[in-house]
Amino acid sequence: MPLNKRILTGDVISNREVAEGHFLMAVKLPFAFETPLPGQFIMLRIKGKSEPFLGRPLSVYAFQRRREKVICEVLYRVVGKGTQQFSLLKFGSTVEVLGPLGRSFTIFPSEKDVILIAGGMGIAPMTYVAGHYRGSKAGSKMKMICYTGARSMDDLVALERMEVLCKTKVSTDDGSRGYHGMVTDLFKNDFPTLNIKKTVIYACGPRPMLKALAAILEDQPVICEVSLEERMACGVGVCLGCVTAIKDDRGNKQYKRVCKEGPVFNIKDIMWD
Amino acid sequence: MVHLRDIKTDVKIGSLTLRNPVMPASGTFGYGEEFAEYVDYNLLGAIVVKGLSLEPRAGNPPPRIIETASGMLNAIGMENIGVQAFIKDKLPFLRQFRCAVIANIYGETVEEYCKVAEVLSGAEGVHALEVNISCPNVEKGGVAFGTDPAMVHEVTGKVKSSTNLPVIVKLSPNVTDITGIAVSAQDAGADAISLINTMTGMSVDIISRTSNLANLTGGLSGPAIKPIALRMVWEVYNKVNIPVIGIGGITTPEDAVEFMIAGASAVQIGTANLINPLATMDVLEGILTYLEVQDIADLRDLVGSLKLERPEE
Numbered sequence: 001m002p003l004n005k006r007i008l009t010g011d012v013i014s015n016r017e018v019a020e021g022h023f024l025m026a027v028k029l030p031f032a033f034e035t036p037l038p039g040q041f042i043m044l045r046i047k048g049k050s051e052p053f054l055g056r057p058l059s060v061y062a063f064q065r066r067r068e069k070v071i072c073e074v075l076y077r078v079v080g081k082g083t084q085q086f087s088l089l090k091f092g093s094t095v096e097v098l099g100p101l102g103r104s105f106t107i108f109p110s111e112k113d114v115i116l117i118a119g120g121m122g123i124a125p126m127t128y129v130a131g132h133y134r135g136s137k138a139g140s141k142m143k144m145i146c147y148t149g150a151r152s153m154d155d156l157v158a159l160e161r162m163e164v165l166c167k168t169k170v171s172t173d174d175g176s177r178g179y180h181g182m183v184t185d186l187f188k189n190d191f192p193t194l195n196i197k198k199t200v201i202y203a204c205g206p207r208p209m210l211k212a213l214a215a216i217l218e219d220q221p222v223i224c225e226v227s228l229e230e231r232m233a234c235g236v237g238v239c240l241g242c243v244t245a246i247k248d249d250r251g252n253k254q255y256k257r258v259c260k261e262g263p264v265f266n267i268k269d270i271m272w273d
Numbered sequence: 274m275v276h277l278r279d280i281k282t283d284v285k286i287g288s289l290t291l292r293n294p295v296m297p298a299s300g301t302f303g304y305g306e307e308f309a310e311y312v313d314y315n316l317l318g319a320i321v322v323k324g325l326s327l328e329p330r331a332g333n334p335p336p337r338i339i340e341t342a343s344g345m346l347n348a349i350g351m352e353n354i355g356v357q358a359f360i361k362d363k364l365p366f367l368r369q370f371r372c373a374v375i376a377n378i379y380g381e382t383v384e385e386y387c388k389v390a391e392v393l394s395g396a397e398g399v400h401a402l403e404v405n406i407s408c409p410n411v412e413k414g415g416v417a418f419g420t421d422p423a424m425v426h427e428v429t430g431k432v433k434s435s436t437n438l439p440v441i442v443k444l445s446p447n448v449t450d451i452t453g454i455a456v457s458a459q460d461a462g463a464d465a466i467s468l469i470n471t472m473t474g475m476s477v478d479i480i481s482r483t484s485n486l487a488n489l490t491g492g493l494s495g496p497a498i499k500p501i502a503l504r505m506v507w508e509v510y511n512k513v514n515i516p517v518i519g520i521g522g523i524t525t526p527e528d529a530v531e532f533m534i535a536g537a538s539a540v541q542i543g544t545a546n547l548i549n550p551l552a553t554m555d556v557l558e559g560i561l562t563y564l565e566v567q568d569i570a571d572l573r574d575l576v577g578s579l580k581l582e583r584p585e586e
């Protein structure tokens with residue numbers, strides 16, 4: 001068994017408010033940090049702090065490997081104590097990073113149309129998926145569309161990056177920009193036009209959004225993988241704190257760890273209530 | 274001046290000798306697979322695996338955890354793969370390491386505890402049992418056994434006669450007098466006492482006015498419970514003559530040394546693993562450095578060395 005994993009110390013090299021309450025943080029990490037796969041996350045903690053006590057799971061939004069170091073970017077919304085503390089970090093602050101962690105999205109080598117559906121901060125991992133495809137030979141030519149929704153125009157973050165990567169369709173709950181309504185409804189309108197046998201759908205967002213998507217895709221022969229969120233303590237599979245109900249082969253309920261067997265699951269395997 | 278490599282750190286628990294006093298606490302290290310790429314298990318005194326019951330248990334519905342000030346509440350509900358699957362699928366992996374394997378066991382009835390103990394006693398590679406009579410997150414068994422001295426006596430005695438492995442009894446802090454419980458366990462033949470398990474607690478979401486845990490209540494762990502654990506270790510150490518294993522909020526080597534001074538022959542590290550997978554290694558290294566710097570040649574000389582008189586200023 002190789003002993004090659006440990007918690008890494010990183011330096012914050014930027015932490016910028018990109019929209020009200022939304023921050024983009026870039027962390028410089030040692031070269032030993034593995035290249036994250038799309039859909040993987042990190043556990044981020046402020047070094048030396050006992051409050052907040054646990055790390056916080058954040059999806060990888062962007063990643064670059066340079067000569068001596070790597071830079072990992074996360075995009076987050078301030079929702080509570082932990083993310084609030086993150087937002088106060090300055091250039092040069094030290095953070096602890098565990099990762100990359102979790103099961104990634106399945107990446108198809110070619111001949112697929114890619115649909116990305118993001119609700120709120122679900123845009124973060126979706127952007128990394130899009131970037132991953134575009135960075136590969138086959139993926140650079142694939143047909144790819146992103147549907148992204150938020151409460152209102154001000155919460156639509158990271159649009160510019162996504163628009164560079166693929167065609168992007170927008171919805172807002174209040175109608176302040178794009179389609180007025182839920183992102184899943186926006187997608188539903190286009191659904192009949194898809195060549196579903198050739199399509200792969202990736203989605204990340206609040207649970208009700210993913211549940212609505214599951215209803216749209218019920219009985220449809222389409223591949224759809226979604227990334228779930230659950231409170232986490234360890235992020236590595238030892239505490240059993242982050243479980244979610246999944247159907248086993250016989251359709252029985254089984255708890256699976258979001259940090260280990262997930263966060264990416266086949267949408268058909270998730271038990272919604 | 275004692276040299277690092279000459280320091281004696283072995284710990285005896287019944288017939289078992291641990292190379293050193295540091296081990297993870299049950300439930301914070303899985304069955305040992307997840308951390309194998311982080312921690313060199315050969316360096317640990319022992320590995321304590323997640324609590325095992327006779328049949329697999331699904332555990333409680335989510336949410337199961339919530340952070341609290343300097344700690345967390347958990348209500349996992351003893352989710353585990355069951356003792357048979359543990360022996361078949363997890364134990365072979367653990368056998369490759371030099372460290373002792375301690376199986377934490379749980380039952381809803383005294384009979385179940387005994388049955389689990391029996392099954393594990395026949396398995397190659399299990400070196401001791403830790404009897405969890407202190408889990409607060411299940412309807413039956415667990416803490417129900419750990420709060421009544423007569424029940425503690427019964428469970429301990431019956432498990433003892435179901436196995437030839439050393440038996441460690443793990444106590445709950447959710448009692449008024451921990452020493453009575455500890456003495457009962459000792460009288461019934463326990464080879465060691467480990468304490469503490471988590472303290473029952475609660476956390477409320479003020480917007481939805483619901484508990485932050487689906488199970489309503491959970492067990493508090495982490496630095497928040499350390500002073501309580503330390504006090505209980507001290508109390509129990511003074512009442513029993515079997516080894517005491519200190520558990521509760523240990524995060525740094527200094528924390529571990531405090532427990533040893535208060536009477537712990539060994540320590541378990543729990544919640545700290547969830548923040549830093551290498552917590553056990555960091556604590557072990559720091560203990561050794563402390564012994565060297567303090568010129569203590571045998572760890573046993575540190576155990577229970579608390580001075581009751583304060584030095585004159």
Ligand SMILES: Cc1cc2nc3c(=O)[nH]c(=O)nc-3n(C[C@H](O)[C@H](O)[C@H](O)COP(=O)(O)OP(=O)(O)OC[C@H]3O[C@@H](n4cnc5c(N)ncnc54)[C@H](O)[C@@H]3O)c2cc1C
Binds near residue numbers: 079
């Ligand atoms: C795999 C994964 C990837 C994620 N990626 C992102 C991302 O890229 N950007 C982003 O903004 N957010 C992301 N989240 C959600 C993010 O982890 C939470 O918003 C954050 O933990 C909230 O912490 P807090 O202390 O600010 O909030 P509080 O509500 O004060 O947190 C209290 C506790 O609840 C947990 N918690 C609260 N909300 C969530 C949630 N939605 N999911 C998981 N745990 C939660 C916290 O970790 C903490 O233990 C992700 C969650 C998961 C599981």
Ligand SMILES: Cc1cc2nc3c(=O)[nH]c(=O)nc-3n(C[C@H](O)[C@H](O)[C@H](O)COP(=O)(O)O)c2cc1C
Binds near residue numbers: 541
């Ligand atoms: C997530 C979690 C799961 C636990 N599972 C078990 C268990 O299965 N059996 C057991 O005896 N104790 C269990 N415990 C209790 C710990 O082993 C330990 O006694 C307690 O957490 C106090 O130590 P700490 O503060 O270092 O975590 C668990 C604790 C946590 C946080």
Ligand code: FES
Binds near residue numbers: 258
């Ligand atoms: S967060 Fe600990 S098992 Fe997933």
